[in-house]
Amino acid sequence: MGNISYEFPVEKDDFERAGEASSKIKKILRQLGMDSGIIRRVAIGAYEAEMNLVIHSLGGTIRIDIDPKSIIITAEDKGPGIHDINLAMKEGYSTATEKIREMGFGAGMGLPNMKRCSDIFEIQSIVGKGTKIVMKMNLKDGD
Amino acid sequence: MSNELNHSVILREDKCIGCTSCLKVCPTEAIRVRDGKAKIISERCIDCGECISICPNHAKSAITDDLSLLKKFKYKIAIPSLTIYGQFPSNIGINQILASIKRIGFDEVVEGRLGADISICLIRDYLFKNTSAKLPMINSNCPAIIRLIQIRFPDLIPNIIDIETPIEITARITKTNVSKKTGLDIKDIGVFFITPCTARVTSIRHPIGIAESYVDGAISMRDVYGDIVRNLGDNNTSDLGERSKESLLWPIAGGQAAALGIENYLEVDGIHHVIKVLEELELGKLKDVDFIECSACTGGCIGGPLVIQNPFIAKNRIMKYVRRTDELQCTKEKLNDYIEMYKNGFIRLTEEILPKPVMMLDKDISKSIQKLELVTEILKNLPGLDCGICGSPTCRAFAEDIVNGENKKAICMIKTMNGFKTKKI
Known part of the structure; x- marks a missing residue:
C-alpha cells in the first residue's frame, strides 16, 4: 500500500501566494485520479486552512497525507493560538479586522467549513504556541 | 495517424528543428520533443493553436478543409467568421468582401451575425435570468477553452452556458431554410466555415455538447485569403445593412460581455491568462462575478491562429464599423422564437460535456x-x-x-x- 505526503509552507500575510498550496493539492489529487467530489472537499478544506494561516497565524505549514483509503490534511502554525475554540467554531464568528472582511475574507466560516467537509475534524490550540488542525476525508468506494 | 483524424493542429516534421519553443507554451503539456522532432500527445491537445503561433520555423500547422470539398455538395454556403471584417483595409467594404467570397464558388454567403444576434438576444434577455448554468457563467463559444476546462478544470463544466456557438446556430438555421427554399435534401447542402480558429476545425469534426455539427467543412482563412483578394470587385456600397453593433463586437475580446450588456463581467484573453483566472474561480475566489468571457487567443477570435491581420489592427478596423452601426433590436416575437429553438434543443448544447482526466497517472x-x-x-x-x-x-x-x-x-x-x-x- 503506497502512501504519499506533501508539505507546503504558508507565510503570514502572503496574500499574493494565498491559494497556491490548495491549488497544488488539487492538481495532485486530480493526477491521482480521485473522484471530483472528494477533490472538492479536500480543496475547500485545504483552502480554508491556508487562508486561516495567511490571515490569522504567524505562519505555518499545510501537509497532506494520501493513501488509497483516506486523505489527511494537517494545518499547523506557530501561533498566536485560539483563546476560545468553541467560540471560534461558531458560524459567523471571526476575529478578522474590518479591512480583512472588506477583502471578502473573515466571514467566520473557515473553521465550520473545514469541519463540514471532513469526516474527522480535530483542532488543538495553545495560546502563545500555535494551532493544529487535522482534517481526515475517507475515500469511499468509487471516490 | 490518429492525431490527424482527431486534431486540426499538426506538426510538419520536415520543418521542425526540435527547438523547445512550442513545448513551453502548450497549456496542457501536450508536446514532447523526441528524436529531434516535436510530437503532439493527441489526447491532451486542445487545438488552441498556441504552438502554431509561436513556432519560428512554421512547423506547426493546421489541417483544414480544402475548397475541393465543395464539389461534394449541390448547394454551397459559406459562413465567414466574424473576424473577416478586420482582415481588409477599410476602403474595402464588407459587402465587397462577401461578394468576393461568393465568387470563389459558393451559392450563398451568410454572415455569422445571424447566429451572433440570436445568441446575444437569448443570453441577454432570457438565459441570464433563467440559466441552469452555475454562476459565474462561462461563454461556450471558444472551443479551446471548453476543452481546457474538460482537461484542467472539470469542476467548472457546470458554469458553461449551454448555448450553441453563433457559427453553429447560423449553420443550422441557414441549412434548414435553404432546404425549404430549394427543396434540396439537407445532405446536399454544404456549409463551410471560413475559420480563423484551429479549435473550431476540430469541433466541427468532433463536436462537444452537440451530437453532430451542421457545418460540413472548415476552410482556413489563411488558405482562402488570396482567393478573396483576387475576386474582389468594385466597392459600390458602404452600406452596412442590418448588421448590429453587438455582432461586430463579438469576435473582439470583451465584445461579448459588452454585447450582452452584463455589468458585472470579467473578460480574459490569452490562454495562459485564462488559466490563471480559472484557477482562482476553481478555488471559489470569484463569487462576486456574474459572467466570465474567456478567449484562448489574445485579443479574442481576431487573434486566432489562422487570421491574416495582427489582432490590434483588425480591432481598429472593426471598431470603425461598430461606431457606424445601430444597436441590436430584439423584439418579443423574435425572442420567443429563439427561446423555442433553445428549448427544443435546436440551438442548445444538448449533450453532456464530460471531464477528460488525461493528466491522471493511473486508473x-x-x-x-x-x-x-x-x-x-x-x-x-x-x-x-x-x-x-x-x-x-x-x-x-x-x-x-x-x-x-x-x-x-x-x-x-x-x-x-x-x-x-x-x-x-
Whole structure:
C-alpha cells in the first residue's frame, strides 16, 4: 500500500501566494485520479486552512497525507493560538479586522467549513504556541 | 495517424528543428520533443493553436478543409467568421468582401451575425435570468477553452452556458431554410466555415455538447485569403445593412460581455491568462462575478491562429464599423422564437460535456500513488530548471514521462553536465 505526503509552507500575510498550496493539492489529487467530489472537499478544506494561516497565524505549514483509503490534511502554525475554540467554531464568528472582511475574507466560516467537509475534524490550540488542525476525508468506494 | 483524424493542429516534421519553443507554451503539456522532432500527445491537445503561433520555423500547422470539398455538395454556403471584417483595409467594404467570397464558388454567403444576434438576444434577455448554468457563467463559444476546462478544470463544466456557438446556430438555421427554399435534401447542402480558429476545425469534426455539427467543412482563412483578394470587385456600397453593433463586437475580446450588456463581467484573453483566472474561480475566489468571457487567443477570435491581420489592427478596423452601426433590436416575437429553438434543443448544447482526466497517472488509485511517489523521488534528483532540453516541458513532466514509460531515452543534460564537472580526475 503506497502512501504519499506533501508539505507546503504558508507565510503570514502572503496574500499574493494565498491559494497556491490548495491549488497544488488539487492538481495532485486530480493526477491521482480521485473522484471530483472528494477533490472538492479536500480543496475547500485545504483552502480554508491556508487562508486561516495567511490571515490569522504567524505562519505555518499545510501537509497532506494520501493513501488509497483516506486523505489527511494537517494545518499547523506557530501561533498566536485560539483563546476560545468553541467560540471560534461558531458560524459567523471571526476575529478578522474590518479591512480583512472588506477583502471578502473573515466571514467566520473557515473553521465550520473545514469541519463540514471532513469526516474527522480535530483542532488543538495553545495560546502563545500555535494551532493544529487535522482534517481526515475517507475515500469511499468509487471516490 | 490518429492525431490527424482527431486534431486540426499538426506538426510538419520536415520543418521542425526540435527547438523547445512550442513545448513551453502548450497549456496542457501536450508536446514532447523526441528524436529531434516535436510530437503532439493527441489526447491532451486542445487545438488552441498556441504552438502554431509561436513556432519560428512554421512547423506547426493546421489541417483544414480544402475548397475541393465543395464539389461534394449541390448547394454551397459559406459562413465567414466574424473576424473577416478586420482582415481588409477599410476602403474595402464588407459587402465587397462577401461578394468576393461568393465568387470563389459558393451559392450563398451568410454572415455569422445571424447566429451572433440570436445568441446575444437569448443570453441577454432570457438565459441570464433563467440559466441552469452555475454562476459565474462561462461563454461556450471558444472551443479551446471548453476543452481546457474538460482537461484542467472539470469542476467548472457546470458554469458553461449551454448555448450553441453563433457559427453553429447560423449553420443550422441557414441549412434548414435553404432546404425549404430549394427543396434540396439537407445532405446536399454544404456549409463551410471560413475559420480563423484551429479549435473550431476540430469541433466541427468532433463536436462537444452537440451530437453532430451542421457545418460540413472548415476552410482556413489563411488558405482562402488570396482567393478573396483576387475576386474582389468594385466597392459600390458602404452600406452596412442590418448588421448590429453587438455582432461586430463579438469576435473582439470583451465584445461579448459588452454585447450582452452584463455589468458585472470579467473578460480574459490569452490562454495562459485564462488559466490563471480559472484557477482562482476553481478555488471559489470569484463569487462576486456574474459572467466570465474567456478567449484562448489574445485579443479574442481576431487573434486566432489562422487570421491574416495582427489582432490590434483588425480591432481598429472593426471598431470603425461598430461606431457606424445601430444597436441590436430584439423584439418579443423574435425572442420567443429563439427561446423555442433553445428549448427544443435546436440551438442548445444538448449533450453532456464530460471531464477528460488525461493528466491522471493511473486508473487505479493505489498504483497512481506509487507512481506519484516515484515521480517525487525522481524530481529530487533533477535540477528544477524546467529548461525543456530533455524534450519534456518541465522537470516534473520529465519525471512523469519516465514513470509512465514514455520516456525511455531522454536524459537530463544539466544533470549530466554537472556530473562531468564534479568528476575527479
